[in-house]
Amino acid sequence: EVVSNYEGDTGKALKISDYGKVTWSINVPKAGLYAVKLTFCSASDKTNSIERTLKINDTVPFSEARYLLMKKTWVNQYTENEDGALRFEKDANGNELRPTSSVVPEWKEYVFIDSNGYYANPFEFYFEAGENPLSLEAVREPVVIKDITIYPYEDKLTFAEYAGGKSEAAVSEAIHINAETPSATSDY
Numbered sequence: 001e002v003v004s005n006y007e008g009d010t011g012k013a014l015k016i017s018d019y020g021k022v023t024w025s026i027n028v029p030k031a032g033l034y035a036v037k038l039t040f041c042s043a044s045d046k047t048n049s050i051e052r053t054l055k056i057n058d059t060v061p062f063s064e065a066r067y068l069l070m071k072k073t074w075v076n077q078y079t080e081n082e083d084g085a086l087r088f089e090k091d092a093n094g095n096e097l098r099p100t101s102s103v104v105p106e107w108k109e110y111v112f113i114d115s116n117g118y119y120a121n122p123f124e125f126y127f128e129a130g131e132n133p134l135s136l137e138a139v140r141e142p143v144v145i146k147d148i149t150i151y152p153y154e155d156k157l158t159f160a161e162y163a164g165g166k167s168e169a170a171v172s173e174a175i176h177i178n179a180e181t182p183s184a185t186s187d188y
Contacts, residue, residue: 006144007041007105013146015043016138021055023135026127026150033124035153036134037111042072043142045103047188051139054112054125057132061125068136069115070143071186073106078181086181101188107146122153 001015016022028034042050050070053060060066076099078086088096111122127150134148 003144007107009041009107009146011146013041013144015144016136016142018044018140018142019138021135021137023133024148026132026134026148028127028129028132028150031127031129032152034127034150035111035122035124036148036150037109037122038148039107039109039146040070041107041144041146042103042105043144046141048140049187050141050143052143053137053139055133055135055137056125056127058135064114064116064119065112065123065125067115067139068110068112070108070110073104073108074101074185074188075104076101076182076185101185104184121155124153125150 002012003015004012006013006015014022036054040050049072052068052070054065054068055061078099079089081087088099091097112125113119113122134150136145
Protein backbone atom coordinates (compact mmCIF):
# COMPACT_ATOMS: atom_id res chain seq x y z
CA GLU A 1 0.00 0.00 0.00
CA VAL A 2 1.39 3.41 -0.97
CA VAL A 3 1.12 5.96 1.85
CA SER A 4 1.73 9.71 1.83
CA ASN A 5 3.15 11.90 4.59
CA TYR A 6 3.63 8.93 6.94
CA GLU A 7 4.74 9.86 10.48
CA GLY A 8 5.87 13.37 9.58
CA ASP A 9 7.74 12.47 6.40
CA THR A 10 6.78 14.33 3.26
CA GLY A 11 6.36 12.29 0.13
CA LYS A 12 5.31 8.75 -0.61
CA ALA A 13 6.40 5.48 0.96
CA LEU A 14 5.43 1.81 0.73
CA LYS A 15 3.61 0.21 3.67
CA ILE A 16 4.32 -3.53 3.67
CA SER A 17 2.35 -6.04 5.75
CA ASP A 18 3.83 -8.77 7.93
CA TYR A 19 3.45 -11.43 5.23
CA GLY A 20 4.27 -11.78 1.55
CA LYS A 21 7.10 -10.46 -0.61
CA VAL A 22 7.84 -7.14 -2.33
CA THR A 23 10.22 -6.94 -5.29
CA TRP A 24 11.97 -3.94 -6.82
CA SER A 25 13.91 -3.89 -10.09
CA ILE A 26 17.36 -2.40 -9.45
CA ASN A 27 19.31 -1.12 -12.45
CA VAL A 28 23.03 -1.55 -11.74
CA PRO A 29 25.46 0.27 -14.04
CA LYS A 30 28.46 -2.00 -13.31
CA ALA A 31 28.66 -5.57 -11.98
CA GLY A 32 30.24 -5.83 -8.54
CA LEU A 33 29.78 -5.89 -4.80
CA TYR A 34 27.38 -3.37 -3.27
CA ALA A 35 26.03 -2.65 0.21
CA VAL A 36 22.29 -2.05 0.61
CA LYS A 37 20.50 0.39 2.91
CA LEU A 38 16.94 1.53 3.30
CA THR A 39 14.94 4.17 5.14
CA PHE A 40 12.13 2.68 7.22
CA CYS A 41 9.54 3.40 9.90
CA SER A 42 7.82 0.94 12.20
CA ALA A 43 4.15 0.28 11.44
CA SER A 44 3.34 -1.71 14.59
CA ASP A 45 3.72 -1.33 18.36
CA LYS A 46 4.34 -5.04 19.02
CA THR A 47 7.50 -6.07 20.90
CA ASN A 48 9.09 -7.93 17.96
CA SER A 49 11.71 -6.36 15.73
CA ILE A 50 10.95 -6.05 12.02
CA GLU A 51 12.45 -9.02 10.19
CA ARG A 52 12.91 -9.65 6.47
CA THR A 53 14.66 -12.15 4.18
CA LEU A 54 16.59 -10.67 1.25
CA LYS A 55 16.61 -12.22 -2.21
CA ILE A 56 18.62 -10.93 -5.16
CA ASN A 57 17.68 -12.43 -8.52
CA ASP A 58 15.25 -14.75 -6.64
CA THR A 59 18.04 -16.25 -4.52
CA VAL A 60 19.06 -15.68 -0.90
CA PRO A 61 22.73 -14.69 -1.45
CA PHE A 62 23.96 -16.27 1.82
CA SER A 63 22.41 -17.58 5.04
CA GLU A 64 22.77 -14.36 7.08
CA ALA A 65 20.57 -12.53 4.54
CA ARG A 66 17.63 -14.63 5.80
CA TYR A 67 17.58 -12.75 9.11
CA LEU A 68 17.70 -9.00 8.53
CA LEU A 69 16.48 -7.22 11.68
CA MET A 70 15.29 -3.63 11.75
CA LYS A 71 15.05 -2.35 15.31
CA LYS A 72 12.17 -0.22 16.54
CA THR A 73 12.62 2.80 18.82
CA TRP A 74 11.35 2.27 22.38
CA VAL A 75 10.79 5.06 24.90
CA ASN A 76 10.40 4.46 28.65
CA GLN A 77 7.82 6.32 30.72
CA TYR A 78 9.48 7.88 33.78
CA THR A 79 8.21 10.16 36.53
CA GLU A 80 9.83 13.51 37.34
CA ASN A 81 10.82 14.37 40.90
CA GLU A 82 10.66 17.86 42.43
CA ASP A 83 13.98 18.82 40.80
CA GLY A 84 12.74 17.83 37.35
CA ALA A 85 15.02 14.78 37.27
CA LEU A 86 13.63 11.54 35.83
CA ARG A 87 13.04 8.73 38.31
CA PHE A 88 11.53 5.26 38.50
CA GLU A 89 8.23 4.50 40.20
CA LYS A 90 8.64 2.52 43.44
CA ASP A 91 6.63 -0.32 44.93
CA ALA A 92 5.37 -0.52 48.54
CA ASN A 93 8.80 -1.79 49.68
CA GLY A 94 10.71 1.08 48.03
CA ASN A 95 12.05 -1.03 45.16
CA GLU A 96 12.32 0.70 41.79
CA LEU A 97 9.96 -0.69 39.17
CA ARG A 98 10.74 -1.26 35.53
CA PRO A 99 9.22 1.59 33.51
CA THR A 100 6.53 1.04 30.89
CA SER A 101 7.93 1.12 27.35
CA SER A 102 6.19 2.06 24.13
CA VAL A 103 7.18 2.13 20.46
CA VAL A 104 7.76 5.53 18.92
CA PRO A 105 7.34 5.45 15.14
CA GLU A 106 10.52 7.04 13.84
CA TRP A 107 12.18 7.18 10.42
CA LYS A 108 15.53 5.37 10.57
CA GLU A 109 18.20 4.22 8.18
CA TYR A 110 19.02 0.51 8.18
CA VAL A 111 22.16 -0.81 6.50
CA PHE A 112 21.89 -4.54 5.76
CA ILE A 113 24.24 -5.96 8.37
CA ASP A 114 24.66 -9.14 10.42
CA SER A 115 21.96 -9.16 13.11
CA ASN A 116 24.13 -11.42 15.32
CA GLY A 117 27.02 -8.94 15.33
CA TYR A 118 29.60 -11.44 14.04
CA TYR A 119 30.51 -9.12 11.15
CA ALA A 120 31.07 -5.44 11.91
CA ASN A 121 30.89 -4.15 8.34
CA PRO A 122 27.73 -4.03 6.23
CA PHE A 123 27.00 -7.01 4.01
CA GLU A 124 28.16 -6.69 0.43
CA PHE A 125 26.05 -8.36 -2.26
CA TYR A 126 27.01 -9.20 -5.81
CA PHE A 127 24.86 -7.52 -8.47
CA GLU A 128 25.10 -8.18 -12.21
CA ALA A 129 25.22 -5.20 -14.58
CA GLY A 130 21.69 -4.27 -15.69
CA GLU A 131 18.36 -5.15 -14.08
CA ASN A 132 18.44 -7.15 -10.82
CA PRO A 133 15.26 -8.01 -8.92
CA LEU A 134 15.73 -7.31 -5.20
CA SER A 135 13.06 -8.80 -2.91
CA LEU A 136 12.25 -8.45 0.76
CA GLU A 137 10.17 -11.32 2.08
CA ALA A 138 8.28 -10.72 5.32
CA VAL A 139 9.20 -12.86 8.31
CA ARG A 140 7.81 -10.68 11.09
CA GLU A 141 6.10 -7.28 11.58
CA PRO A 142 4.79 -4.70 9.09
CA VAL A 143 7.04 -1.83 7.98
CA VAL A 144 6.96 1.36 5.92
CA ILE A 145 9.87 1.79 3.48
CA LYS A 146 10.71 5.16 1.96
CA ASP A 147 13.71 4.25 -0.20
CA ILE A 148 16.30 1.58 -0.95
CA THR A 149 19.86 2.43 -1.97
CA ILE A 150 22.71 0.24 -3.20
CA TYR A 151 26.21 1.68 -3.00
CA PRO A 152 29.86 0.59 -3.05
CA TYR A 153 30.92 0.16 0.58
CA GLU A 154 34.14 1.76 1.82
CA ASP A 155 35.67 1.02 5.21
CA LYS A 156 35.54 3.85 7.71
CA LEU A 157 38.67 5.25 9.32
CA THR A 158 40.20 3.25 12.14
CA PHE A 159 40.49 5.03 15.49
CA ALA A 160 44.26 5.36 14.99
CA GLU A 161 43.70 7.04 11.59
CA TYR A 162 41.05 9.33 13.07
CA ALA A 163 43.17 10.22 16.11
CA GLY A 164 46.27 10.82 13.97
CA GLY A 165 45.01 14.23 12.89
CA LYS A 166 43.73 15.31 16.30
CA SER A 167 45.45 16.96 19.22
CA GLU A 168 45.92 14.83 22.33
CA ALA A 169 43.43 16.97 24.29
CA ALA A 170 40.69 16.48 21.68
CA VAL A 171 41.12 12.70 21.66
CA SER A 172 41.29 12.21 25.44
CA GLU A 173 38.27 14.39 26.33
CA ALA A 174 35.79 12.20 28.21
CA ILE A 175 32.10 12.19 27.37
CA HIS A 176 29.73 11.28 30.21
CA ILE A 177 26.26 9.95 29.41
CA ASN A 178 23.67 9.02 32.02
CA ALA A 179 22.60 5.49 31.05
CA GLU A 180 20.15 4.95 33.91
CA THR A 181 17.29 6.75 32.18
CA PRO A 182 17.95 6.55 28.43
CA SER A 183 15.95 8.78 26.09
CA ALA A 184 15.29 5.76 23.83
CA THR A 185 16.35 2.14 23.34
CA SER A 186 16.35 -0.26 20.40
CA ASP A 187 14.81 -3.21 22.28
CA TYR A 188 11.75 -3.68 24.44
